[in-house]
Amino acid sequence: MPELPEIQTIVNELERVLPGKRIKSCRVLRDKMVQGDQHRFRQQVKNKNIRKIERRGKYIVITLSSSQMIIVHLRMTGKFIFQPLKSPAQKHDRVVFELQNQQKLIFSDVRCFGTLELVNDINKHNGLSQLGFDPWSRQLTAGILQKKLENRQIPIKTALLDQKLIAGLGNIYASEILFDAGIHPDIPANQLKHEKLASIIRSMRKILRLALKYNGTSISDYRRIDEKQGMFQNFLKVYGKADQKCINCSSSIMKITQNQRSTFLCPGCQK
Numbered sequence: 001m002p003e004l005p006e007i008q009t010i011v012n013e014l015e016r017v018l019p020g021k022r023i024k025s026c027r028v029l030r031d032k033m034v035q036g037d038q039h040r041f042r043q044q045v046k047n048k049n050i051r052k053i054e055r056r057g058k059y060i061v062i063t064l065s066s067s068q069m070i071i072v073h074l075r076m077t078g079k080f081i082f083q084p085l086k087s088p089a090q091k092h093d094r095v096v097f098e099l100q101n102q103q104k105l106i107f108s109d110v111r112c113f114g115t116l117e118l119v120n121d122i123n124k125h126n127g128l129s130q131l132g133f134d135p136w137s138r139q140l141t142a143g144i145l146q147k148k149l150e151n152r153q154i155p156i157k158t159a160l161l162d163q164k165l166i167a168g169l170g171n172i173y174a175s176e177i178l179f180d181a182g183i184h185p186d187i188p189a190n191q192l193k194h195e196k197l198a199s200i201i202r203s204m205r206k207i208l209r210l211a212l213k214y215n216g217t218s219i220s221d222y223r224r225i226d227e228k229q230g231m232f233q234n235f236l237k238v239y240g241k242a243d244q245k246c247i248n249c250s251s252s253i254m255k256i257t258q259n260q261r262s263t264f265l266c267p268g269c270q271k
Protein backbone atom coordinates (compact mmCIF):
# COMPACT_ATOMS: atom_id res chain seq x y z
CA MET A 1 0.00 0.00 0.00
CA PRO A 2 1.36 3.45 -0.84
CA GLU A 3 2.73 5.36 2.15
CA LEU A 4 3.59 9.01 2.72
CA PRO A 5 6.35 9.39 0.07
CA GLU A 6 4.22 7.72 -2.60
CA ILE A 7 1.10 9.74 -1.77
CA GLN A 8 3.10 12.98 -1.55
CA THR A 9 4.66 12.24 -4.96
CA ILE A 10 1.23 11.78 -6.51
CA VAL A 11 -0.08 14.92 -4.78
CA ASN A 12 2.89 16.96 -6.07
CA GLU A 13 2.32 15.71 -9.59
CA LEU A 14 -1.42 16.40 -9.49
CA GLU A 15 -0.77 19.82 -7.96
CA ARG A 16 1.37 20.72 -10.97
CA VAL A 17 -1.40 20.04 -13.49
CA LEU A 18 -4.84 20.16 -11.87
CA PRO A 19 -5.36 23.53 -10.11
CA GLY A 20 -7.49 25.85 -12.21
CA LYS A 21 -8.89 23.01 -14.31
CA ARG A 22 -12.65 22.63 -14.47
CA ILE A 23 -14.44 19.30 -14.07
CA LYS A 24 -16.93 19.30 -16.94
CA SER A 25 -18.52 16.05 -15.89
CA CYS A 26 -17.89 12.89 -13.93
CA ARG A 27 -18.71 9.27 -14.63
CA VAL A 28 -18.71 6.56 -11.98
CA LEU A 29 -18.06 3.19 -13.60
CA ARG A 30 -17.90 1.21 -10.37
CA ASP A 31 -20.50 2.23 -7.79
CA LYS A 32 -18.81 1.11 -4.62
CA MET A 33 -15.70 3.23 -5.16
CA VAL A 34 -17.66 6.39 -4.38
CA GLN A 35 -18.75 6.61 -0.75
CA GLY A 36 -22.22 7.95 -0.07
CA ASP A 37 -24.70 9.03 -2.71
CA GLN A 38 -22.96 8.76 -6.08
CA HIS A 39 -25.65 10.74 -7.90
CA ARG A 40 -24.97 13.61 -5.50
CA PHE A 41 -21.22 13.11 -6.02
CA ARG A 42 -21.54 13.40 -9.80
CA GLN A 43 -23.84 16.40 -9.61
CA GLN A 44 -21.80 18.32 -7.06
CA VAL A 45 -18.38 17.94 -8.70
CA LYS A 46 -19.76 18.92 -12.09
CA ASN A 47 -18.68 22.35 -13.38
CA LYS A 48 -16.43 22.99 -10.36
CA ASN A 49 -12.88 24.22 -10.65
CA ILE A 50 -10.12 22.30 -8.92
CA ARG A 51 -8.48 24.63 -6.46
CA LYS A 52 -5.70 22.61 -4.79
CA ILE A 53 -4.42 19.12 -3.98
CA GLU A 54 -3.01 18.21 -0.58
CA ARG A 55 -1.93 15.16 1.41
CA ARG A 56 -3.24 14.30 4.88
CA GLY A 57 -1.70 11.10 6.18
CA LYS A 58 -2.25 8.65 3.33
CA TYR A 59 -5.27 10.56 2.01
CA ILE A 60 -5.35 12.82 -1.05
CA VAL A 61 -7.55 15.88 -0.57
CA ILE A 62 -8.79 17.66 -3.71
CA THR A 63 -10.41 21.01 -2.87
CA LEU A 64 -12.99 22.36 -5.32
CA SER A 65 -14.11 25.93 -6.01
CA SER A 66 -17.28 25.16 -4.03
CA SER A 67 -15.01 24.56 -0.97
CA GLN A 68 -16.13 20.94 -0.98
CA MET A 69 -13.37 18.35 -0.95
CA ILE A 70 -12.93 15.04 -2.71
CA ILE A 71 -11.17 12.73 -0.25
CA VAL A 72 -9.29 9.94 -2.03
CA HIS A 73 -7.68 6.87 -0.51
CA LEU A 74 -5.74 4.69 -2.94
CA ARG A 75 -5.58 1.60 -0.64
CA MET A 76 -3.83 -1.23 -2.51
CA THR A 77 -3.99 -0.53 -6.22
CA GLY A 78 -5.66 2.86 -6.80
CA LYS A 79 -3.92 5.31 -9.14
CA PHE A 80 -4.52 8.41 -11.26
CA ILE A 81 -4.01 8.51 -15.02
CA PHE A 82 -4.46 11.37 -17.49
CA GLN A 83 -5.70 10.51 -20.96
CA PRO A 84 -6.99 12.40 -23.96
CA LEU A 85 -10.76 12.58 -23.71
CA LYS A 86 -11.28 10.45 -26.80
CA SER A 87 -8.95 7.62 -25.84
CA PRO A 88 -10.78 4.32 -25.30
CA ALA A 89 -11.80 3.31 -21.78
CA GLN A 90 -9.47 0.86 -20.04
CA LYS A 91 -10.55 -2.20 -18.07
CA HIS A 92 -9.74 -0.79 -14.64
CA ASP A 93 -11.11 2.75 -15.09
CA ARG A 94 -13.43 3.28 -12.12
CA VAL A 95 -14.18 7.01 -11.92
CA VAL A 96 -13.58 9.36 -14.85
CA PHE A 97 -13.45 13.15 -14.53
CA GLU A 98 -13.83 14.91 -17.85
CA LEU A 99 -11.68 18.04 -17.72
CA GLN A 100 -11.44 21.03 -19.97
CA ASN A 101 -8.71 20.87 -22.69
CA GLN A 102 -10.09 17.56 -23.98
CA GLN A 103 -8.46 15.59 -21.17
CA LYS A 104 -9.79 13.11 -18.65
CA LEU A 105 -8.47 12.30 -15.20
CA ILE A 106 -9.09 8.64 -14.48
CA PHE A 107 -9.15 6.97 -11.09
CA SER A 108 -8.06 3.46 -12.00
CA ASP A 109 -8.09 0.58 -9.54
CA VAL A 110 -7.53 -3.13 -10.21
CA ARG A 111 -8.78 -4.41 -6.87
CA CYS A 112 -11.35 -1.70 -6.09
CA PHE A 113 -10.43 -1.11 -2.44
CA GLY A 114 -9.76 2.57 -3.15
CA THR A 115 -12.36 5.17 -2.21
CA LEU A 116 -13.52 8.64 -3.23
CA GLU A 117 -15.79 10.71 -1.03
CA LEU A 118 -17.14 14.24 -1.30
CA VAL A 119 -17.22 16.14 1.99
CA ASN A 120 -18.11 19.64 3.15
CA ASP A 121 -16.04 19.51 6.32
CA ILE A 122 -12.78 17.64 6.68
CA ASN A 123 -13.21 17.44 10.45
CA LYS A 124 -16.33 15.35 10.05
CA HIS A 125 -14.60 12.74 7.88
CA ASN A 126 -14.17 9.55 9.86
CA GLY A 127 -10.59 8.72 8.89
CA LEU A 128 -9.23 12.24 8.47
CA SER A 129 -10.55 13.57 11.73
CA GLN A 130 -8.69 10.88 13.66
CA LEU A 131 -5.27 11.25 12.06
CA GLY A 132 -2.31 11.72 14.36
CA PHE A 133 0.79 13.87 13.82
CA ASP A 134 2.13 14.44 10.36
CA PRO A 135 5.78 13.28 10.36
CA TRP A 136 6.89 16.83 9.50
CA SER A 137 4.80 18.46 12.23
CA ARG A 138 6.80 20.68 14.60
CA GLN A 139 4.54 19.51 17.39
CA LEU A 140 5.88 15.99 16.99
CA THR A 141 8.76 15.80 19.47
CA ALA A 142 10.34 12.98 21.47
CA GLY A 143 8.67 14.34 24.61
CA ILE A 144 5.19 14.27 23.08
CA LEU A 145 5.79 10.83 21.58
CA GLN A 146 6.91 9.52 24.96
CA LYS A 147 3.73 10.85 26.55
CA LYS A 148 1.52 9.31 23.84
CA LEU A 149 3.25 5.94 24.23
CA GLU A 150 3.53 5.78 28.01
CA ASN A 151 0.68 3.30 28.41
CA ARG A 152 1.24 1.36 25.24
CA GLN A 153 3.03 -1.95 25.50
CA ILE A 154 2.68 -2.78 21.82
CA PRO A 155 5.91 -3.26 19.79
CA ILE A 156 7.32 0.04 18.51
CA LYS A 157 6.94 -1.14 14.90
CA THR A 158 3.21 -1.70 15.45
CA ALA A 159 2.93 1.72 17.12
CA LEU A 160 4.52 3.40 14.08
CA LEU A 161 1.79 1.95 11.87
CA ASP A 162 -0.96 3.48 14.03
CA GLN A 163 -2.34 6.32 11.89
CA LYS A 164 -3.88 7.92 14.98
CA LEU A 165 -0.38 8.36 16.41
CA ILE A 166 1.67 9.33 13.33
CA ALA A 167 -0.13 9.60 9.99
CA GLY A 168 1.50 8.34 6.82
CA LEU A 169 3.77 5.44 7.72
CA GLY A 170 3.23 1.86 6.54
CA ASN A 171 5.06 -1.41 6.53
CA ILE A 172 7.97 -0.51 4.26
CA TYR A 173 9.04 2.73 5.90
CA ALA A 174 8.43 1.54 9.48
CA SER A 175 11.01 -1.24 8.93
CA GLU A 176 13.48 1.11 7.22
CA ILE A 177 13.12 3.80 9.91
CA LEU A 178 13.77 1.40 12.78
CA PHE A 179 16.81 -0.03 10.98
CA ASP A 180 18.16 3.48 10.44
CA ALA A 181 17.57 4.30 14.11
CA GLY A 182 19.18 1.01 15.26
CA ILE A 183 16.09 0.06 17.28
CA HIS A 184 14.63 -3.44 17.49
CA PRO A 185 11.01 -3.47 16.21
CA ASP A 186 9.87 -5.76 19.04
CA ILE A 187 10.73 -3.34 21.86
CA PRO A 188 7.54 -2.30 23.69
CA ALA A 189 6.75 1.29 22.74
CA ASN A 190 6.48 2.46 26.35
CA GLN A 191 10.00 1.24 27.19
CA LEU A 192 11.81 3.53 24.77
CA LYS A 193 13.74 6.35 26.40
CA HIS A 194 13.55 9.96 25.24
CA GLU A 195 16.80 9.77 23.20
CA LYS A 196 15.65 6.62 21.36
CA LEU A 197 12.37 8.29 20.44
CA ALA A 198 14.31 11.33 19.26
CA SER A 199 16.38 9.12 16.98
CA ILE A 200 13.23 7.46 15.60
CA ILE A 201 11.86 10.91 14.69
CA ARG A 202 15.19 11.89 13.11
CA SER A 203 15.41 8.65 11.10
CA MET A 204 11.76 8.95 10.07
CA ARG A 205 12.27 12.40 8.58
CA LYS A 206 15.55 11.38 6.93
CA ILE A 207 14.12 8.22 5.31
CA LEU A 208 10.89 9.91 4.20
CA ARG A 209 12.78 12.85 2.72
CA LEU A 210 15.05 10.50 0.77
CA ALA A 211 12.14 8.35 -0.41
CA LEU A 212 10.32 11.46 -1.57
CA LYS A 213 13.41 12.56 -3.49
CA TYR A 214 13.20 9.27 -5.42
CA ASN A 215 9.41 9.55 -5.88
CA GLY A 216 8.58 6.66 -3.58
CA THR A 217 8.95 2.89 -3.69
CA SER A 218 7.48 0.88 -6.58
CA ILE A 219 7.73 -2.71 -5.35
CA SER A 220 4.30 -3.97 -6.27
CA ASP A 221 1.40 -1.82 -7.38
CA TYR A 222 2.33 1.75 -6.60
CA ARG A 223 2.65 3.97 -9.66
CA ARG A 224 3.00 7.73 -9.96
CA ILE A 225 0.52 9.47 -12.22
CA ASP A 226 0.53 8.07 -15.75
CA GLU A 227 2.09 4.79 -14.61
CA LYS A 228 5.58 6.15 -13.89
CA GLN A 229 7.57 4.27 -11.23
CA GLY A 230 9.24 5.47 -8.05
CA MET A 231 12.89 4.53 -7.51
CA PHE A 232 13.36 4.22 -3.74
CA GLN A 233 13.12 0.40 -3.95
CA ASN A 234 16.78 0.60 -5.03
CA PHE A 235 17.72 2.17 -1.70
CA LEU A 236 15.87 -0.08 0.75
CA LYS A 237 18.20 -1.62 3.33
CA VAL A 238 16.04 -4.21 5.11
CA TYR A 239 12.51 -4.31 3.67
CA GLY A 240 12.10 -7.38 1.45
CA LYS A 241 15.73 -8.42 2.09
CA ALA A 242 15.24 -11.53 4.30
CA ASP A 243 18.39 -13.72 4.39
CA GLN A 244 20.49 -11.13 2.57
CA LYS A 245 23.55 -9.62 4.28
CA CYS A 246 23.17 -6.37 6.20
CA ILE A 247 25.09 -3.59 4.44
CA ASN A 248 26.44 -2.37 7.80
CA CYS A 249 27.43 -5.52 9.70
CA SER A 250 26.96 -8.49 7.33
CA SER A 251 24.47 -10.24 9.66
CA SER A 252 21.57 -11.94 7.89
CA ILE A 253 18.46 -9.75 7.63
CA MET A 254 15.53 -11.38 9.44
CA LYS A 255 11.84 -11.37 8.63
CA ILE A 256 9.43 -11.61 11.56
CA THR A 257 5.66 -11.27 11.84
CA GLN A 258 4.12 -8.62 14.09
CA ASN A 259 0.39 -8.09 14.29
CA GLN A 260 0.03 -10.15 11.07
CA ARG A 261 2.41 -7.87 9.17
CA SER A 262 5.95 -8.66 8.01
CA THR A 263 8.78 -6.78 9.65
CA PHE A 264 12.37 -6.86 8.42
CA LEU A 265 15.34 -6.18 10.69
CA CYS A 266 19.06 -6.69 11.20
CA PRO A 267 19.69 -8.57 14.47
CA GLY A 268 23.25 -7.16 14.49
CA CYS A 269 22.34 -3.47 14.16
CA GLN A 270 18.98 -3.27 15.92
CA LYS A 271 18.97 -3.74 19.69
Ligand SMILES: [Zn+2]
Pocket residue numbers: 246247248249250251266267268269270
Ligand atom coordinates in the same frame (compact mmCIF):
# COMPACT_ATOMS: atom_id res chain seq x y z
ZN1 LIG B 1 23.41 -4.98 10.55
